[in-house]
Amino acid sequence: MNWYQIKNIESLDSPALVIYKERVRQNIQSLIKMKDVAHLRPHVKTNKIAEVCKMMTDAGITKFKCATVAEAEMLGMIKAPDVLLAYQPTATKTKRLLQLVEKYLLTHFSCLIDDIENAENISKIFSEKKITLDVYIDLNVGQNRTGIKPENALQLFEDCKDLNGINIVGLHGYDGQIRDTNIDERKRNADKAFSEVIKLAEKIESSSQKKLNIVAGGSPTFPVHAQRTNVECSPGTFVFWDYGYKTQFADEPFEYAALVVTRIISIVDEHTICIDLGHKSVAAENTIDKRVHFLNAENVQPTGQSEEHLVLNVDDSSAYRIGDVLYGVPYHICPTVALYERAVIVQNNEAFDEWKVMARDRKITV
Numbered sequence: 001m002n003w004y005q006i007k008n009i010e011s012l013d014s015p016a017l018v019i020y021k022e023r024v025r026q027n028i029q030s031l032i033k034m035k036d037v038a039h040l041r042p043h044v045k046t047n048k049i050a051e052v053c054k055m056m057t058d059a060g061i062t063k064f065k066c067a068t069v070a071e072a073e074m075l076g077m078i079k080a081p082d083v084l085l086a087y088q089p090t091a092t093k094t095k096r097l098l099q100l101v102e103k104y105l106l107t108h109f110s111c112l113i114d115d116i117e118n119a120e121n122i123s124k125i126f127s128e129k130k131i132t133l134d135v136y137i138d139l140n141v142g143q144n145r146t147g148i149k150p151e152n153a154l155q156l157f158e159d160c161k162d163l164n165g166i167n168i169v170g171l172h173g174y175d176g177q178i179r180d181t182n183i184d185e186r187k188r189n190a191d192k193a194f195s196e197v198i199k200l201a202e203k204i205e206s207s208s209q210k211k212l213n214i215v216a217g218g219s220p221t222f223p224v225h226a227q228r229t230n231v232e233c234s235p236g237t238f239v240f241w242d243y244g245y246k247t248q249f250a251d252e253p254f255e256y257a258a259l260v261v262t263r264i265i266s267i268v269d270e271h272t273i274c275i276d277l278g279h280k281s282v283a284a285e286n287t288i289d290k291r292v293h294f295l296n297a298e299n300v301q302p303t304g305q306s307e308e309h310l311v312l313n314v315d316d317s318s319a320y321r322i323g324d325v326l327y328g329v330p331y332h333i334c335p336t337v338a339l340y341e342r343a344v345i346v347q348n349n350e351a352f353d354e355w356k357v358m359a360r361d362r363k364i365t366v
Contacts, residue, residue, distance in 0.1 A: 004259060004295055004327045007349050014263040014325070015281040017340040019240070019355070021347045023257035024052060027239055028059050030253040035226040035233055041065050041084065041215055043236030044075065046334045048359035049343065052239060054078050065215065065234045069096045071359040073366055076104030084215065085111040086172065086234070088118055088138060088146065094125050099366045101131060110134040112172055114148040116159045119166060127165030135160075136172040136215060139200070141193040143177040150196040157204050170213030171204075173197045174234075179220050183251045190217070190224040220249055242333035243293040244286075258343070260292065260328045260336065262310070267317050273300075275326060278308040282328065283335040292328040 004020070006012065031040065041063040044053055053064065053075060063082040066072050075083045089097055089111055101109050113119045113135045126133045137156060140147035148156055153171075160168055175193045180186040194216060201212050217225040219235040226233055237245055240258035262277040282292050288302050292310075304311040314320065330336040337343070338360045345353040358364065 001349055002295070003349075004256075005349060006261075006346055006351055008351055009261070009325055012261055012344060012351055014261050015277050016261045017258065017337060017343045017357075018261050018351070019049075019052075019258045019343045019345050020256075021345055023255055024055060024239060025059075027241065027254045027257055028056055028061075031235065031238055032059060032061075034223065034253075037061050039230070039232050041082075041232040041234045042239070043067070043086070043218065043234045044071050044359070046236040046337065047239050048074070048337055048357050049355050050074050050078050050358050051355045053080065056239075063232065065236075066359075068359065068362060069093055069100065069366065070362055070364050072097070072109060073100055073104070073364045074359040076100055076107040076109075077364075079104075079106045081106070082108050083110070084136065084172075085109065086138075086174070086215075088112045088114055089122065090118070091121055091125070094122050096366050097133075098125060098129060098131070101133065102129075103366065108134070110136060110169065112136050112138040112146075113160070113166070113168075114138040114140075114146060114156070116156060119156075119160050119163065123160075123163040123165040125165070127163075132165055132167050134169045135166050136170040136213070137168060139171055139173045139197060141173040141175050141196060143174065145176075147173070150200045153200055154203055154207075157208070161208065168210075168212075170215060171197055171201055172215045174218060175216070175221050176218055179248060181248050181250075183223065183249075186221060187224045190221040194225070194228075219245060219252070219254075223252060237333060240333045240337070242331060242336075243329040244290070244331040246329075256329050258330075258333055258337065259295070260330060261344075262326050262328060264320055264322055264324045264326070265309075267320065267322065268311070270317050271313055271315070272303075273312050273314055273317050273320055275310050275312065276308060277310040277326075277328065278306055280307055280339060281336075282310075282330050282339070283332040285335065286331055290331045292330055295327045295329060297326050 138147040222235040266274040
């Protein structure tokens with residue numbers, strides 16, 4: 001039996017998100033082998049599942065990064081010691097973050113800033129409660145999505161250092177634009193982007209006599225940043241991995257740990273079949289040929305997709321039957337996970353439990 005095949009597959013409705021527990025554990029251990037747990041800060045945006053995060057804390061990981069207040073609350077609920085909201089919160093989100101700080105006393109929360117006006121707003125909200133929130137300056141190191149350019153960040157530090165209610169403790173640089181397949185080229189580009197972070201940190205530390213924490217990278221550049229000392233690394237996709245990263249970053253040791261299970265629902269003609277894996281079941285932001293790869297039907301070609309259907313071209317449709325199961329590796333696992341309310345958990349090739357994808361919701365209690 002192949003590793004992905006499920007003995008009691010007849011008990012599963014489809015489409016379904018399936019998580020292989022042993023492989024999640026294997027990926028966590030591979031992560032720890034590459035970087036000391038003291039300098040790991042995994043991003044939970046990929047998994048959004050409390051049980052998966054608990055597997056990481058059980059392995060000794062104490063620091064986490066997240067993208068939403070709901071993800072932050074999920075981490076508070078499992079008593080994760082240290083949680084960075086890798087987002088600059090607007091006023092409404094800042095008030096929700098304050099509620100988390102007041103509610104989950106065993107978790108240390110922090111967030112990002114890249115703008116003085118917004119920093120002043122966070123300062124006001126927290127200082128009114130006589131609480132100080134640790135913050136990281138978010139640096140734009142080339143992705144041009146969020147963050148302040150490093151050459152302007154020293155002034156932001158100076159403008160913020162005397163504000164009540166916030167305490168600048170570090171720098172954050174996400175280099176998601178660096179996706180070179182060749183690890184040497186990826187390293188060159190990551191080193192170039194990171195050099196600006198180092199220069200800024202040295203300037204701030206020299207002028208303020210304050211040691212800064214540095215949080216850097218994601219899954220693509222993790223092997224590069226893992227070699228640095230005193231830098232926290234924040235891969236997220238590693239925990240489940242996906243076909244996109246597997247084909248792009250063959251140097252990384254992670255294995256598929258989450259699949260989508262789908263069934264054939266129609267035989268259209270001698271070269272066309274249809275399965276129940278629509279836009280609502282697998283991340284659909286890529287072109288039609290880069291949404292899912294089938295482990296047990298590698299030669300099929302997707303030709304069209306709608307909300308509940310995926311049409312496939314096949315060599316000979318007589319080789320298939322209605323109800324046949326296909327095991328698919330998503331090209332992009334992160335938004336795929338968020339499409340499911342629950343995930344089916346597999347151990348020893350048997351589906352034995354379900355875990356709620358808790359933080360797919362934008363709000364849990366706060």
